[in-house]
Amino acid sequence: MKKDLLSAWSRRRFLQAGGGLMAASALHFGYSKSALAQAIGKALPQFTALRPAQKGVLTAAYWGAFEAIIEQGRMVGVQPVKDDPAPNALIEMAPWQVYAPNRIKTPMVRKSWLENGPGSHTELRGRDAWVPVSWDKAIDLVSDEIRRLQQTYGPSSIYAGSYGWKSTGMLHNCRALLHRLMNLAGGFLSYSGDYSTGAAQVIMSHVVGSMEVYEQQTSWPNVIEHSELVILWGCNPHTTLKNSWNVPDHVGLDGFAQLANKGTRVISIDPVYQPGAKELSAQWIAPHAYTDSALILGIAHTLLSENLHDEAFLQRYTVGFDRFRASLLGESDGVVKSADWASAVCGVEAEVIRQLAREMARKRTMIMAGWGIQRQHHGEQPHWLLVTLAAMLGQIGLPGGGFGFSYHYSSGGSPTARGGIISGISAGSAPANAPAPIPVARIADCLANPGKTINFNGRQVTYPDVKMVYVAGGNPFHHHQDTNNLLQAWRRPDTIVVQEPYWTATAKHADIVLPCTTSYERNDLEMGGDYSQLYVFPMHQCVAPQHQARNDFDIFRALAARLGVEQAFTEGKDEMLWLKSMYDNMKSQARGAGSALPPFDMFWQSNSYIRFPIPEANKQWVRFADFRAAPLLNPLGTPSGKIEIFSQRIAGMNYPDCPGLPGWLPPLEWHGGEAAKRWPLSLNTAHPALRLHSQLDNTPLREKHAVANREEILINERDAARRGIQSGDLVRAFNDRGQILVGAVVTADIRPGVVRISEGAWYDPADPAQPGALCRNGNVNCLTVDIGTSMLAQGNCGHMAQLEIEKYQGEPPPNHAHAAPPGVV
Numbered sequence: 001m002k003k004d005l006l007s008a009w010s011r012r013r014f015l016q017a018g019g020g021l022m023a024a025s026a027l028h029f030g031y032s033k034s035a036l037a038q039a040i041g042k043a044l045p046q047f048t049a050l051r052p053a054q055k056g057v058l059t060a061a062y063w064g065a066f067e068a069i070i071e072q073g074r075m076v077g078v079q080p081v082k083d084d085p086a087p088n089a090l091i092e093m094a095p096w097q098v099y100a101p102n103r104i105k106t107p108m109v110r111k112s113w114l115e116n117g118p119g120s121h122t123e124l125r126g127r128d129a130w131v132p133v134s135w136d137k138a139i140d141l142v143s144d145e146i147r148r149l150q151q152t153y154g155p156s157s158i159y160a161g162s163y164g165w166k167s168t169g170m171l172h173n174c175r176a177l178l179h180r181l182m183n184l185a186g187g188f189l190s191y192s193g194d195y196s197t198g199a200a201q202v203i204m205s206h207v208v209g210s211m212e213v214y215e216q217q218t219s220w221p222n223v224i225e226h227s228e229l230v231i232l233w234g235c236n237p238h239t240t241l242k243n244s245w246n247v248p249d250h251v252g253l254d255g256f257a258q259l260a261n262k263g264t265r266v267i268s269i270d271p272v273y274q275p276g277a278k279e280l281s282a283q284w285i286a287p288h289a290y291t292d293s294a295l296i297l298g299i300a301h302t303l304l305s306e307n308l309h310d311e312a313f314l315q316r317y318t319v320g321f322d323r324f325r326a327s328l329l330g331e332s333d334g335v336v337k338s339a340d341w342a343s344a345v346c347g348v349e350a351e352v353i354r355q356l357a358r359e360m361a362r363k364r365t366m367i368m369a370g371w372g373i374q375r376q377h378h379g380e381q382p383h384w385l386l387v388t389l390a391a392m393l394g395q396i397g398l399p400g401g402g403f404g405f406s407y408h409y410s411s412g413g414s415p416t417a418r419g420g421i422i423s424g425i426s427a428g429s430a431p432a433n434a435p436a437p438i439p440v441a442r443i444a445d446c447l448a449n450p451g452k453t454i455n456f457n458g459r460q461v462t463y464p465d466v467k468m469v470y471v472a473g474g475n476p477f478h479h480h481q482d483t484n485n486l487l488q489a490w491r492r493p494d495t496i497v498v499q500e501p502y503w504t505a506t507a508k509h510a511d512i513v514l515p516c517t518t519s520y521e522r523n524d525l526e527m528g529g530d531y532s533q534l535y536v537f538p539m540h541q542c543v544a545p546q547h548q549a550r551n552d553f554d555i556f557r558a559l560a561a562r563l564g565v566e567q568a569f570t571e572g573k574d575e576m577l578w579l580k581s582m583y584d585n586m587k588s589q590a591r592g593a594g595s596a597l598p599p600f601d602m603f604w605q606s607n608s609y610i611r612f613p614i615p616e617a618n619k620q621w622v623r624f625a626d627f628r629a630a631p632l633l634n635p636l637g638t639p640s641g642k643i644e645i646f647s648q649r650i651a652g653m654n655y656p657d658c659p660g661l662p663g664w665l666p667p668l669e670w671h672g673g674e675a676a677k678r679w680p681l682s683l684n685t686a687h688p689a690l691r692l693h694s695q696l697d698n699t700p701l702r703e704k705h706a707v708a709n710r711e712e713i714l715i716n717e718r719d720a721a722r723r724g725i726q727s728g729d730l731v732r733a734f735n736d737r738g739q740i741l742v743g744a745v746v747t748a749d750i751r752p753g754v755v756r757i758s759e760g761a762w763y764d765p766a767d768p769a770q771p772g773a774l775c776r777n778g779n780v781n782c783l784t785v786d787i788g789t790s791m792l793a794q795g796n797c798g799h800m801a802q803l804e805i806e807k808y809q810g811e812p813p814p815n816h817a818h819a820a821p822p823g824v825v
């Protein structure tokens with residue numbers, strides 16, 4: 001999916017390096033002062049890129065690289081690596097991840113499925129009894145089912161897209177391994193896009209010719225030096241930079257700290273006044289939820305009417321501004337998109353909008369936008385309009401100016417180092433008869449409606465009849481919108497296999513669960529810094545596999561053996577041989593780039609990580625500077641080679657919900673729409689500070705944010721007072737789609753009319769037999785809408801829903817979200 005920022009070049013190189021690797025000698029873990037260890041110690045200083053560990057076993061996670069402190073075979077603590085400029089409390093949960101009481105301890109099969117075969121009593125998923133089985137038996141059941149479905153229905157009957165944030169590691173990448181197995185075993189139905197940037201990545205490809213959201217940003221030193229005004233637009237870096245897709249380098253957090261030190265002016269445009277915005281002394285502008293497009297239009301109209309826009313830039317570098325001007329002036333629809341008009345829609349005072357426009361034009365302005373604003377109905381519009389606004393300001397490609405859509409994510413703007421890149425294990429290629437992928441967030445629609453055809457970015461996609469869902473490394477009962485709708489759709493397939501370390505709600509709703517190791521129970525390698533490619537971290541195994549858990553690699557290898565494709569799956573390599581081949585390939589790239597690295601065995605034994613040097617030029621890199629300098633030589637990847645304020649290609653698709661010109665399209669639910677009459681509050685489902693989605697909800701970190709033993713809800717004082725709600729109260733949040741229990745935090749730091757419940761609380765229905773039952777832990781997706789952003793991108797709309805709240809009366813029910821299913825130890 002996304003975020004695998006490796007170049008096609010390194011991928012190809014990796015594939016070529018496949019065969020002919022020598023067998024590694026015994027690579028036992030341990031740091032006794034053997035003769036070998038001493039020899040290694042002597043040899044190390046010549047390798048200047050190496051950084052030795054201080055006192056623990058080096059490993060890494062999405063939350064940072066750290067040393068695990070091991071005592072008598074148990075992980076008892078952690079210590080961040082020395083280079084981390086902003087270590088993260090999440091790493092301290094590593095021991096709890098390993099020893100969590102709700103680990104799945106043995107392979108399990110749902111009773112009805114085991115007794116009566118695939119497809120039986122699927123309505124009992126989530127409440128049937130569980131039967132433990134041996135690994136041998138489990139592997140037989142799963143491989144027989146794959147074979148049956150391939151033979152009877154073909155590859156389109158197996159949905160193994162398996163979206164999710166799994167764990168770091170280039171070898172034990174469960175999704176890639178699942179795809180690798182399924183490709184070898186006849187093919188499968190996959191997905192395109194992701195839940196993160198479903199709308200933005202599609203619209204940006206049309207507007208600036210690249211996904212943009214996963215591109216390197218103007219480098220941090222350049223921003224710190226040149227930006228005079230930083231706009232955080234629906235952007236909460238203080239929270240979202242804690243974690244990244246590779247191991248975080250946390251350079252972005254350091255960058256924001258430097259902005260604060262320098263006193264750079266920051267404005268945060270967000271219905272919530274974030275703690276991070278406060279640390280930056282940011283001015284808070286709080287629009288109504290889901291109305292950013294109108295706000296941007298109001299700013300654009302002010303620029304135009306006060307002649308503050310850069311006509312020369314627009315002429316030279318964009319197409320379609322004339323049409324946009326006409327739309328601002330209301331020539332097409334009779335609606336002038338003035339600051340006053342915008343104010344009526346978005347609730348920000350017209351004068352504030354005008355001041356914002358003037359200040360942006362006066363200063364060197366960097367617009368840093370997050371992605372919550374595009375996880376909404378018509379979510380294509382805000383980013384398209386922000387690019388348009390930046391084009392009107394004319395600072396795109398200048399130091400410290402323009403826009404950046406990834407400063408809040410994985411440290412976009414962290415200068416790129418020069419070294420080598422680890423290529424992960426390949427998913428292989430799909431057989432010719434494999435079906436076309438579905439847009440990732442249409443999965444419930446697909447399960448429920450085989451044969452239905454939808455529009456998608458100029459194409460049509462017809463849903464196949466899915467008989468099997470295989471999940472490894474994702475949690476759809478947290479990540480997918482409208483959980484109760486998913487619950488119904490989830491009953492359609494014959495067989496659901498979930499490979500997981502924990503009894504998540506998704507695992508509880510499976511037919512077969514296969515317990516897998518956490519990343520701390522196996523050996524792996526990972527890059528540090530998604531954009532910087534600054535580090536290579538060894539992920540040493542810290543402890544033995546717990547209970548009967550197996551590595552994903554070994555589970556898939558066993559399935560491959562039963563399906564007759566083991567040799568192709570493993571290529572004859574075990575864990576350490578795979579790591580050695582990945583390392584060797586990276587090492588030869590690094591040599592070409594001027595960094596000498598030790599042989600693999602020595603690297604592995606030395607318990608060190610690698611930090612590559614950063615070329616001076618990269619510290620001042622400016623996004624779009626090349627395009628600005630020579631637009632004909634360096635055209636964008638759009639049809640015109642320029643920024644497309646108007647897109648003929650999109651216009652040609654004739655989608656009523658995404659025309660060729662960006663604008664304000666009211667969402668399905670919002671404060672000004674029909675739904676608001678019954679459901680007056682607008683939902684904000686931002687990413688949680690002390691979790692990664694649903695991950696770590698089952699650790700003691702939860703005690704720091706849970707209220708009344710439920711997920712917290714932020715409520716404005718006015719809305720709370722009206723309903724007699726106080727901080728600490730148990731609250732029922734509900735709409736037509738579902739109801740959840742949450743714990744109140746009453747605050748002035750959220751706009752009236754908006755409530756926030758973060759994504760990621762585990763789903764815990766009070767009555768699993770009843771779709772629509774109260775979720776006792778506060779899974780916010782019980783309340784969200786499962787529609788696509790538009791026919792263009794079909795992204796998810798997790799950030800848009802109207803609802804009501806009330807103080808919960810009566811005895812607080814128990815919360816079983818983090819317990820194993822009844823009867824299971």
Ligand SMILES: Nc1nc2c(c(=O)[nH]1)N[C@H]1C(S)=C(S)[C@@H](COP(=O)(O)OP(=O)(O)OC[C@H]3O[C@@H](n4cnc5c(=O)[nH]c(N)nc54)[C@H](O)[C@@H]3O)O[C@H]1N2
Pocket residue numbers: 163164165166167172174195196197375471472473474475476478479480481499500501502504516517518519552685686687692693694695759780781784797798799
């Ligand atoms: N309403 C709303 N919904 C949203 C969002 C929102 O903003 N609002 N955000 C969306 C976004 S951006 C995203 S990316 C998704 C995230 O959705 P997910 O990626 O599905 O969420 P995670 O909680 O990270 O789930 C990862 C699962 O993988 C398991 N796992 C970890 N390591 C391993 C491993 O090594 N092997 C195996 N087999 N399993 C492993 C974890 O235990 C966990 O259950 O949620 C989306 N959902």
Ligand SMILES: Nc1nc2c(c(=O)[nH]1)N[C@H]1C(S)=C(S)[C@@H](COP(=O)(O)OP(=O)(O)OC[C@H]3O[C@@H](n4cnc5c(=O)[nH]c(N)nc54)[C@H](O)[C@@H]3O)O[C@H]1N2
Pocket residue numbers: 195196197233234235236239240241242243244269270271272274287288289290291292369370371372373408409684685686687688689690691692693799
């Ligand atoms: N700690 C932590 N870090 C993470 C993650 C995590 O779960 N936890 N997840 C990672 C992943 S997969 C992703 S995709 C990114 C997510 O990165 P984002 O998608 O940018 O994060 P969100 O929290 O969904 O939204 C960012 C901000 O948008 C605001 N917002 C929401 N709706 C509106 C609106 O209508 N108007 C305006 N102006 N603002 C709005 C929210 O209040 C929030 O402050 O974060 C990554 N980093």
Ligand SMILES: [Mo]
Pocket residue numbers: 195196197
């Ligand atoms: Mo995401």
